[in-house]
Amino acid sequence: MQFGFGVPHRGANANPATITAMARQGEALGYDWLTVSDHVVIPRQIESKYPYSDGGNFPGQAGGDCMDQVTLLSFLAAQTSKIRLLTSVMVVPHRPAVVTAKMLATVDLLSNGRVTVGCGAGWMREEFAAIQAPDYDRRGAVTEEYIRAFKTLWTEDNPAFDGEFVKFRDIVFLPKPVQKPHPPIWIGGESGPALRRAARVADGWYPIGYNPRFPLDTAPRFAGRLARLRRYAAEAGRDPDSITLAYNANWAMDGNEIKTDTGERRLLSGSTQALVDDAGKLAELGVEHLIVNVQAETIAATVERMERFAREVKARI
Numbered sequence: 001m002q003f004g005f006g007v008p009h010r011g012a013n014a015n016p017a018t019i020t021a022m023a024r025q026g027e028a029l030g031y032d033w034l035t036v037s038d039h040v041v042i043p044r045q046i047e048s049k050y051p052y053s054d055g056g057n058f059p060g061q062a063g064g065d066c067m068d069q070v071t072l073l074s075f076l077a078a079q080t081s082k083i084r085l086l087t088s089v090m091v092v093p094h095r096p097a098v099v100t101a102k103m104l105a106t107v108d109l110l111s112n113g114r115v116t117v118g119c120g121a122g123w124m125r126e127e128f129a130a131i132q133a134p135d136y137d138r139r140g141a142v143t144e145e146y147i148r149a150f151k152t153l154w155t156e157d158n159p160a161f162d163g164e165f166v167k168f169r170d171i172v173f174l175p176k177p178v179q180k181p182h183p184p185i186w187i188g189g190e191s192g193p194a195l196r197r198a199a200r201v202a203d204g205w206y207p208i209g210y211n212p213r214f215p216l217d218t219a220p221r222f223a224g225r226l227a228r229l230r231r232y233a234a235e236a237g238r239d240p241d242s243i244t245l246a247y248n249a250n251w252a253m254d255g256n257e258i259k260t261d262t263g264e265r266r267l268l269s270g271s272t273q274a275l276v277d278d279a280g281k282l283a284e285l286g287v288e289h290l291i292v293n294v295q296a297e298t299i300a301a302t303v304e305r306m307e308r309f310a311r312e313v314k315a316r317i
Helices: 016-028 069-079 097-110 125-130 136-155 192-201 219-235 272-284 299-312
Strands: 002-006 033-036 084-091 115-120 185-188 204-206 244-252 287-293
Touching: 002 016, 002 084, 002 299, 016 069, 016 299, 033 069, 033 287, 069 084, 069 097, 084 185, 097 115, 097 136, 115 136, 125 136, 136 185, 136 192, 185 192, 185 244, 192 204, 192 219, 219 272, 272 287, 272 299
Parallel strands: 002 033, 002 287, 033 084, 084 115, 115 185, 185 204, 204 244, 244 287
Antiparallel strands: none
16 A cells, blocks of 8 residues: 655645655655545635545635645655555646646646546535636536546647537647556545546545545445446446545544544544554455545644555555
């Protein structure tokens, strides 16, 4: 199993010194992944429900700051040499398809082939409106078509595409990404549409462990959702085993035990031994990549969590 963690793109720790320290320390400790989240702007008034909190409130609304995801990914490529770089996730409709494909191909080239593109359709209607993104209510269809356009641009010598949302022909698209046939595409999300999208167009499925509507916070719950993904993949004519599995534990790795809505212990919460056991359970289900939340209020506390997790959990798996 490979392990990773997110670097801040918002808040007090979203500064060059802290981000650089986290990235370099993570690489030195043998972590495999760095992840970067995605917002372009934060509207002052948000009525959309955030999927990953019990009350639907977006925890980052108050600050309002956010670095651009792809620019930060490029910065991380320059600060590291081995660790892989994951968009976690990119809200695909936020940026024009051809421009996005060019930016990602460039970062893949600059990083010597270390980019994985985690993709999502988005959840904040107000942000779509603010940046004049495509119709929010069509975001799923837009996301899937954009991904197909990415693959065309990345793999074909004379790319052409005639879709509902993307059209291009008679263009030179160079340089291509380093990775062949293209950087891996992972689909985030836990809903039925997200699972179907992963089954149709993705190289991997990358859900977040705690979504109150679709909780994956116990091994049986994850296994049940995984069974649906495998069924959808078979219906799409794909080998279910060809889809890479990753898991994002989006709660703090601080040693505290968290209860689920049924009173069980949440996966990857509690004691060191519990974390080791849970990682083993996920591995038995086929999960190859585990992203954990090691961020704390200060860089010193964050590094201490990174070191402790690497020493006490990662080293034992």
